[in-house]
Amino acid sequence: MAEEVQVLGSWASPFSKRVEMALKFKGVEYEYIEQDLKNKSPLLLNYNPVHKKVPVLLHNGKPIAESLIILEYIDDTWQQGPPILPKDPYQRAHARFWAKFVDDKCMPQVWKACWSEGEEREKAMEEASKALEFLENEIKGKKFFGGDNVGLVDFSANFLAYWCGILAELSGLQFLTEEKYPNLTKWADEFCGCSFVKENLPDKGKMVHVFNGLTKAYTSTV
């Protein structure tokens, strides 16, 4: 039976892009189905009834949700491509730990800092800086978080390599500066230079337009 792989995603979402990057990395062909998040399709609601979010991977009609879980599924299923996770159990635990750290402790704080003000913004910036310090230490001496090749943590941190800079510019903040985080900055360049990443980055102009729209909507309700 021919394999059917589909991705329900959103063009601007780093979570959605993680999955596309990983599939391209593995050399797996898939059909991409763009989702309108303001008007969620029956398809999305049917395949992710619990969270109603993107991304969702459909493999021969079976849905998998939550991007990091999808990445592990991709690695488990398409073993002929390059590995996303190392073979050694301790290295695997290490990768899972840092991938989760990015999602739980880094991204939310960066996001919060961009959309908040005053004391709340200061606190979020402080938390984000602490998280970035840990990641700066973690990448030291390595080309990628995964070592010589890209791995789970690199995909997880995709937001930092690209989206973060754009958001920061728009909110007048600074996160990943070369001065403060030289190793992370270098990693971001390397990561964005990979073909499976480069081909999957949302257009900057389009993103600025969307974020400005979001800002307008946010400030008009304040």
Next chain:
Amino acid sequence: MASDEVKLLGAWPSPYVLRARIALNIKRVNYEFLEEKFGTKSDLLLKSNPVHKKIPVLIHGENPIAESLIIVQYIDEFWASGPQILPSDPYNRAVARFWAAYIDDKWYPNARAILMADEGEAKKAALQGAIEGLNLLEDAFLKCSNGGKFFGGDKIGYLDIALGGFLGWIRVIERMGDVTLIGNCPNLLKWGENFAGDDSVKDVLPETEKLFEVAKFIVAKTKASAKH
């Protein structure tokens, strides 16, 4: 320390620590349990989990592993010859991981808020959320168990451990909050009994009465410090 020595930093009331202990028991791994004193963090804890400074931490030889679900997966993968904890099929693995993440990210914050939130809308919303969550898990149980006693089928698996860690606390929340949670889910209720009686669980599952005392203390402390 020998390269194969296993230590677990934890505390007996913690649902997360319990997960690690059950996984070690399933694999029949000998380990030293190092109990952290409530309210303090030992030097060993701070050294082996500098990022989060939390229990549990599994220390295997020189290698520290933190985050309970990551620890359980590590135990499953390192001691691969023992009974399997994660399903062997990649899709079923993804489903088990999905629900385990749901329990930690969505369900538990609601359950906790039943005790911690002030009376009124917040508490009502938390209870509603927790009940809805358990209904989803009741459904998931029917799909995953394939007629068996556990989410893992005939034997305890990853999702059993993920939810089972909270079993004692669910009972405590029901009692302290005077609410019904698992009581309204007949399959989960039966599952809970089977889980509690399993060989790898029964010696490490804390007594509900003792947990109840700890809960009273924690809730009072949390509410008092929130007021200042």
